Amino acid sequence: MSEAGDMGLVVVGAAGRMGQTLIRAIHTMPGARVAAAIERPDSSHLGKDAGELAGIGTINVPIVDDPLPAFAKADGVLDFTAPAASVEFAGYAAQARIVHVIGTTGCSAEDDAKIAAAARHATIVKSGNMSLGVNLLAVLVEQAAKALDPEDFDIEILEMHHRHKVDAPSGTALLLGEAAAKGRGIDLADNSVKVRDGHTGVRKAGSIGFATLRGGSVVGDHSVILAGTGERITLSHHAEDRAIFARGAVKAALWARGKKPGLYSMRDVLGLS
Numbered sequence: 255m256s257e258a259g260d261m262g263l264v265v266v267g268a269a270g271r272m273g274q275t276l277i278r279a280i281h282t283m284p285g286a287r288v289a290a291a292i293e294r295p296d297s298s299h300l301g302k303d304a305g306e307l308a309g310i311g312t313i314n315v316p317i318v319d320d321p322l323p324a325f326a327k328a329d330g331v332l333d334f335t336a337p338a339a340s341v342e343f344a345g346y347a348a349q350a351r352i353v354h355v356i357g358t359t360g361c362s363a364e365d366d367a368k369i370a371a372a373a374r375h376a377t378i379v380k381s382g383n384m385s386l387g388v389n390l391l392a393v394l395v396e397q398a399a400k401a402l403d404p405e406d407f408d409i410e411i412l413e414m415h416h417r418h419k420v421d422a423p424s425g426t427a428l429l430l431g432e433a434a435a436k437g438r439g440i441d442l443a444d445n446s447v448k449v450r451d452g453h454t455g456v457r458k459a460g461s462i463g464f465a466t467l468r469g470g471s472v473v474g475d476h477s478v479i480l481a482g483t484g485e486r487i488t489l490s491h492h493a494e495d496r497a498i499f500a501r502g503a504v505k506a507a508l509w510a511r512g513k514k515p516g517l518y519s520m521r522d523v524l525g526l527s
């Protein structure tokens with residue numbers, strides 16, 4: 255663990271789209287510094303300077319493949335990788351008793367249970383979306399879902415992302431679905447419809463539907479549609495730059511520093527709980 259001063263952050267998946275954006279965000283935000291940059295053992299990026307790869311020039315942090323010594327010397331980890339990797343990193347963060355900010359989406363219930371177990375010793379902030387805008391949108395969705403009678407208004411969630419995205423529905427769509435379900439006082443798992451194909455029959459009253467679009471370079475578009483008879487309310491967020499997620503992640507790490515171990519959300523970080 256580093257001494258008091260700038261928070262030393264390990265970026266795992268440092269060569270990825272979010273990894274490079276995180277390196278740039280840490281570089282511009284006061285109170286944090288890049289302590290280490292990690293990629294897989296077979297990555298073609300090993301040995302490269304993380305700052306050079308992210309386009310900000312040399313920062314004297316080479317990309318390496320061994321997380322344990324890096325975690326032992328750091329205050330926190332920023333993790334936008336893949337579910338299996340985030341589960342593994344949560345275990346290491348617990349061993350090191352440090353902050354772990356997880357933006358990775360597509361985690362299974364088993365993955366989430368393992369992450370929750372690691373949060374007995376690590377201070378974990380996990381969210382499907384680290385932006386201020388989406389977390390505020392979730393509050394508005396919860397309010398709208400609470401105010402509108404499920405017999406009169408159907409809730410559908412539409413998302414579009416770039417062609418490289420591997421999970422669906424997006425973490426954000428699920429986060430917004432959870433907000434809608436909370437507003438209605440129902441369990442999302444028992445009331446969601448994630449796929450429609452063929453002769454589906456009429457819409458089940460009270461269900462929350464999801465639709466997924468993939469293509470091009472779209473950073474992240476989400477709409478929650480509350481469809482009534484003769485009128486429709488649409489609550490939307492359009493992400494234009496991954497920097498909004500990276501700044502949110504750094505903010506989460508700084509907020510979590512010194513907090514007791516546990517599993518926190520971006521709504522906790524932003525005071526929107």
Ligand SMILES: NC(=O)C1=CN([C@@H]2O[C@H](COP(=O)(O)OP(=O)(O)OC[C@H]3O[C@@H](n4cnc5c(N)ncnc54)[C@H](OP(=O)(O)O)[C@@H]3O)[C@@H](O)[C@H]2O)C=CC1
Binds near residue numbers: 272383499
């Ligand atoms: N919560 C939020 O606000 C946001 C969440 N995300 C989520 O973040 C995740 C990453 O997205 P994105 O950056 O676009 O994806 P990328 O594929 O561009 O980046 C992921 C990086 O993590 C690396 N990685 C995977 N496993 C390991 C491992 N075991 N050890 C070290 N490195 C590893 C990958 O390496 P390799 O290529 O070799 O597999 C890759 O470099 C996704 O789940 C996405 O949905 C994205 C944006 C915002």
Ligand SMILES: O=C(O)C1=N[C@H](C(=O)O)C[C@H](O)C1
Binds near residue numbers: 359473475
């Ligand atoms: O994979 C992405 O790119 C994104 N993933 C997150 C999600 O699954 O919602 C957040 C953001 O929309 C970008």
